[in-house]
Each structure stands twice: as C-alpha cells, then as structure tokens.
Amino acid sequence: MSTFAAVMTGKGTGAIATVQIFGDTARDILEEIFKPAGSRRLKFKTGNILLGTITDGDETIDQVTIGCEAANTFAINCHGNPLIVEMIMQLLGRRGATLLSSQELLAKILSAQQSLNTIAIEAKLTQLNARTLQGTKIIANQINGGLAKKASDWLDNVNTTPLEQIAAEAEQILRDSRPAKLIIAGCTIALAGPPNSGKSTLLNYLAGRQKAIVTDIEGTTRDWVSARCQIGPLSLTLIDTAGLDEKLAATSGSSVEKTAQERAGRIMAEAELILLVLDNSRPADQLDRMLLEKIAGRLVPSTSSRQALSQAEGKVLMVLNKSDLPARFDPGKLPEDFSNTVQISAKFGTGIKTLKEKVLQITDSADFDPKTAVAFTTRQESLLQQLTNAKSKQQAASIITELLIAPLRV
Numbered sequence: 001m002s003t004f005a006a007v008m009t010g011k012g013t014g015a016i017a018t019v020q021i022f023g024d025t026a027r028d029i030l031e032e033i034f035k036p037a038g039s040r041r042l043k044f045k046t047g048n049i050l051l052g053t054i055t056d057g058d059e060t061i062d063q064v065t066i067g068c069e070a071a072n073t074f075a076i077n078c079h080g081n082p083l084i085v086e087m088i089m090q091l092l093g094r095r096g097a098t099l100l101s102s103q104e105l106l107a108k109i110l111s112a113q114q115s116l117n118t119i120a121i122e123a124k125l126t127q128l129n130a131r132t133l134q135g136t137k138i139i140a141n142q143i144n145g146g147l148a149k150k151a152s153d154w155l156d157n158v159n160t161t162p163l164e165q166i167a168a169e170a171e172q173i174l175r176d177s178r179p180a181k182l183i184i185a186g187c188t189i190a191l192a193g194p195p196n197s198g199k200s201t202l203l204n205y206l207a208g209r210q211k212a213i214v215t216d217i218e219g220t221t222r223d224w225v226s227a228r229c230q231i232g233p234l235s236l237t238l239i240d241t242a243g244l245d246e247k248l249a250a251t252s253g254s255s256v257e258k259t260a261q262e263r264a265g266r267i268m269a270e271a272e273l274i275l276l277v278l279d280n281s282r283p284a285d286q287l288d289r290m291l292l293e294k295i296a297g298r299l300v301p302s303t304s305s306r307q308a309l310s311q312a313e314g315k316v317l318m319v320l321n322k323s324d325l326p327a328r329f330d331p332g333k334l335p336e337d338f339s340n341t342v343q344i345s346a347k348f349g350t351g352i353k354t355l356k357e358k359v360l361q362i363t364d365s366a367d368f369d370p371k372t373a374v375a376f377t378t379r380q381e382s383l384l385q386q387l388t389n390a391k392s393k394q395q396a397a398s399i400i401t402e403l404l405i406a407p408l409r410v
Helices: 026-033 082-094 102-111 118-129 133-144 146-157 163-185 199-207 246-252 255-270 289-295 306-311 352-363 378-388 393-405
Strands: 003-007 016-023 034-036 049-056 059-070 073-079 187-192 225-231 234-240 273-279 315-321 341-343
Touching: 003 082, 003 102, 016 026, 016 082, 016 102, 026 034, 026 049, 026 073, 026 082, 049 082, 059 082, 073 082, 102 118, 118 133, 118 146, 118 378, 118 393, 133 146, 133 163, 146 163, 146 393, 163 378, 163 393, 187 199, 187 255, 199 225, 199 234, 199 273, 199 315, 225 352, 234 352, 273 289, 273 352, 315 352, 341 352, 378 393
Parallel strands: 187 234, 187 273, 273 315, 315 341
Antiparallel strands: 003 016, 016 073, 034 049, 049 059, 059 073, 225 234
16 A cells, blocks of 8 residues: 545645555655644554644744544645645645545445445545535445445345346336436526527526626527526526527628527527526517427426436426516417426516426436435446346346445555
C-alpha cells in the first residue's frame, strides 16, 4: 500500500478545510512536516487530536489540528484559504503522497476495510453526492439491508431458490431503482412550449425567486435558464427552454434563433420529465408540428398505471397555464394522449400544489420506501441485468458473488 492524500472539503474559501492522508507512510510524512505545540511528545495514537503547525523546512505554512482517525489514517484540519490548502497538498506530494480526489481517497480507505462488502463501499462513496436527505437514507439502507441483504440471501439460498424467482426479484430491483436514482441524484425537468406560454413565470414561481426574464413579448427566452427547487423527496433542476415555434424558426433567419431552438430540443431529449406549458387563453393551434415532433411518443396518458408512469422514459406532462384568463383552449381538439393535464396560473400560484403532486406521481417518488432494495451504480445495474438472464444456478451464484464481494476498482 502506498500513501495518498486528498482535500475532503469543497472548493472555494471556507473557515476550515480538511486534508486527509492515508497509507503506510502517512505517519512518517507527518512526523517530518508537523511540529506539535509546546514541548509535548508527539503521539500519533488513534483517537488523539494534535495541535501544532505544518512546516516546510524553516517556513511555517499554517497552524493546524491533526485527527488520528485510525491506523494510517489522519485528518489535517487547516484554515480554509485555498492557497494554504494547496501549499499543504503540494508539500505532501513532494514527501511522497499520491494526490487524489476526495472520492478516490475514500474508495482507497474503504477498500482497505475488509469487513465491508463491495455494495457497502459503493454506498459510502455514493453518499458523497446524494442530492437529498431521502437519497442518503436510501443509500444507507443498502449497506446492511436493501441490496446487500438481498444479495446475501440469494447467495445463501441459490441452490434451493428457483432461477425464475431470482430473475423476477432482480427485475423488480431494477424497476425500483428508477425512482430511487431520481431521489438520490436529482431529476431534470425541461419546461417546453410555444413562446409566451408562461414557462419563465412558472420557473420563477417554483424556484421561489426571479431567475428568468418575464415579459409579454414572444420569444423573450432565447437561451436556456436553470434553477433548483425541492418537491417532496426530489431535488429538481428546472430548465426553461426557448419557446418552440415552427413559424418563428422559419421566418426569423437568425442564427441565434436557430441555435436556441436546436438547444431546446436537446434539453428536452435529455430531461427525465418535460412540462409542456401551453397557454389556456389561446387556441389549441399553438401546439404546432415542431412541438408535436419533439414530444412524440413521450406523453403520459391519464389511464397509465402507477408502475407504467414510473417506468416510462422521458415523460411529458401537459400544463395548461394562465387559468386566471378567459379560456380559449379546447383540449377536445388534441389527441387522446393529451388527456393527462393540469391547469395552473403560474402568475398567481393557482394549481401549483396539484402540479407538484402530479410530478411526484409520475416519478413514483411520493411514498418511496427508503428501505427498498435498489441498484445505485452502473456496476450493480449491469450485474442485476445479467442475473435476470442467468442460464444456470452456477452462473447466477457467480454473478451474485461479484455483486456482493468483488474488488472495487479504485
């Protein structure tokens, strides 16, 4: 084992920063660069917290505390000035430590703990990037329960459990993983629709602050604007796209207009959910061919089951905005698939509660049980997919073993 170091706190200026050092020569390096305060004898004993200075030759870099967290594992807590942090990292590098990212170092530390299975290691790594508290709970529950427990049960009973049952359970875990991933990693929602339908007003209302310019002039938003908000257990990235309009695109002749329209299409294609915002005070012909082509095959019928809603890819929900104005929109002129709609007034907040409930319903995240067994890495998903197609119990046992205790590449 070599020695590794990483900055464990976020980028930028802060009051305190933490540099972690781990490895068989970590203590030797610290003994060379750390001077304890006073005349106390230096004791790198697990549980001790040492006060002193980090020095480079005759130069003092910073006053620090060092936490002795475990054998060969130490945390240097210094002032958060990025220059100080960088000087300490460069000094550690010159003394023989390999400099890593925080995630890479944590993977090294966790992999050295032989009591942890691979799923547990992945869980601790994934928790670093979880977007919500509910997401961290889902991940934490996979360590001793959830996916780890299911894999252990499969391995213990693989000779007596029918292959069909194991495959069915693996398929269910993959299905449950879809809403779980949105809760863990966040969900991107594209606000799409014709110009002046109220997309920017809706984004501002959901974000709780002014993020997009709102005027009565069609096509004000010529580039995308994004904002973050929370709905239930979901952390949402809202993206207000340029209004899609076939006539505007054809007559403008502007390269800026063309680029904005193309970018809006790409954002819609990548979003987990599209809110198709239409103006309830205008006729149905506002939904032109360009818009219909962008959302073809992605609508969410009102008759969809809860399971079908959660499994659909790139879903679309129609939002009839400006309900505070006299209605001119006739939903009866639209295809049957448009029957799943919600009426709102983004200007006054009318119907927003219903819209939020619909978003949670479509993403199947409203009542998601954090103890549910789920896959939260691509490695796990790939192995579970292989498990659904296992041809023998021997092959199934091999896949489950890899899922549970295969070495993690770090």
